[in-house]
Amino acid sequence: MSFLKHDKHFIWAKAFIAIILILGLFFRFVNLDQKIYWHDEFFTSLRVAGYTVTELEEQLITGQVIRIDDLQKYQQLNPHKGLKDTITSLAAEDAQNPPLYYILVRLWVGIQGLNPLQARMVSAVISLLAFPSIFGLGYLLFNSLAVSWMAVLLLAVSPFHVLYAQEARQYSLWTVTILCSSAALLRALRLNTKSSWGIYTVGVALSLYSNLISVLMLVGHGIYVVALQGWRWHKTVKAYLLASLAGLIIFSPWLLAINQIMALGWTAKDIPLLTLLKRWLLNLSTIFFDPQISYKEQLFDVRFGQDNGYFGLDRPLTFLVIPILMGVIYAIYFIVRTTPKSVWLFILLLLSSTALPLAVPDLIDGGQRSTIARYLIPAFLGIQLAVAYLLTAKIMTVSVRRKLWQLIAIALITAGILSCAISGQAETWWNKYSSYYDPQVARIVNQTPDSLIISTSAVRSTSLSYLLNSNVHFLLLKDRQLPNIPEHFTNVFLFQPSNRLREQLTQQTQYKLEPVYEQGRLWRITMGK
Secondary structure (H helix, E strand, O other): OHHHOOOOOHHHHHHHHHHHHHHHHHHHHOOOOOOOOOHHHHHHHHHHHOOOHHHHHHHHOOOOEEEHHHHHHHHOOOOOOOHHHHHHHHHHHOOOOOOHHHHHHHHHHHHHOOOHHHHHHHHHHHHHOHHHHHHHHHHHHHOOHHHHHHHHHHHHOOHHHHHHHOOOOOHHHHHHHHHHHHHHHHHHHHHOOHHHHHHHHHHHHHHHHHOOOHHHHHHHHHHHHHHHOOOOOOHHHHHHHHHHHHHHHHHHHHHHHOOOOOOOHHHHOOOOHHHHHHHHHHHHHOOOOOHHHHOOOOOEEOOOOEEOOOOOOOOOOHHHHHHHHHHHHHHHHHHHHHOOHHHHHHHHHHHHHHHHHHHHHHHHHOOOHHHOHHHHHHHHHHHHHHHHHHHHHHHHOOOOOHHHHHHHHHHHHHHHHHHHHHHHHOOOOHHHHHHOOHHHHHHHHHOOOOEEEEEOOHHHHHHHHOOOOOOOEEEEOOOOOOOOOOOOOOEEEEEOOOHHHHHHHHHOOOEEEEEEEHHHOEEEEEEOO
């Protein structure tokens, strides 16, 4: 912060930085155990406990009434299953998620015990490492403590990064490995020593073991190195290739587990172009401000590629996404115009190496891969670095507009604080996707005595179970299996059924389905006449 030492407001600036960092720390840990433990987090606990979905379904989908404890048994540590089972479970059923994060969680909960709070605690603690990581990357890029501190502040209260710091998934770890591997590359290019390239090798391996999408970012690294050397063979290019190859060799054991092309699932489902553009805009905004704070409804149903009609520029606070978009575009233009090639090229490649390979297929062949915000973390970090440089450069310029840019920086940070403060108190949020409406489903069921929930999904039932009273029971069925409902249950609900089962129940004269909460896919079953 040397730029502040000559400013008469130096002490106030230090206090401001300290307050923002404390808030960033607070937002990452507040109400960790109060958020819904949604569908994807269920899989984290399942893998960490060493179970497979096959085991789960074989034991639970029997057509017999079971308790909540029976569901959550597969979310808890078993003395007969160890770290090897965690890795085996991932390799067998979910190899698209590399094991590093799950190993770390397993080691942590082996001491603390496996529950939603402890699983999320790992993500929250790891997310703090992003502060020094983006500071170091910012300094290596811009050689400026001022820009580095601004980048830290923007990340500290970024609604997007706070949301994923509170989720029991690998995205906070991936954020840190993206920043560290990128910083390691810049350092290796500067020093060009064996040890510096060795550190980059470790960064490559850690990034890959955190998320497979790192492959796209590493391709961007390669383009960067070659472009800096004028697209010709050079010893630096050779050093980069050797380091990258070594990183891939370290990652190769997991490559062997990926023995087939992973199914794209619902992300390949086509959506209207307008919906695609809206979701891009919404995701971009959440780096700095989350429009969701003015809505109770889910803006988009990502499972079915639907625009729920709530997102509109005429609605409260949503219009702010436009100035944010314009500001990001200007920040990218400004960094290209005012910085050396070694700086702007790195930012552009960090932005585009992940975003373009996801967006272009969506535009050409259809799909919604590029609308999944967590896939775009490298691009989001590039945007934050560009905006940090813009704000710092404008604030430090001796100009009549300096005060205006100071106000813009404060407004942007305040928008992040407001977003984090509101989302931090909410029990569900847009990043919970398919479990977004589970809290309301649970409230409906909890208000009824002698309740039985019938479902074909052991996964979604287990996720819901964390919100239910202990006296609620479940009956899990196979796709075409009709239920045998015990008479002593006076309130019977159908939750997240397969379409086949719902249609089959509708056709049976002894059952009558009454919609209770369609958004949460909840029906009441009564005996027909």
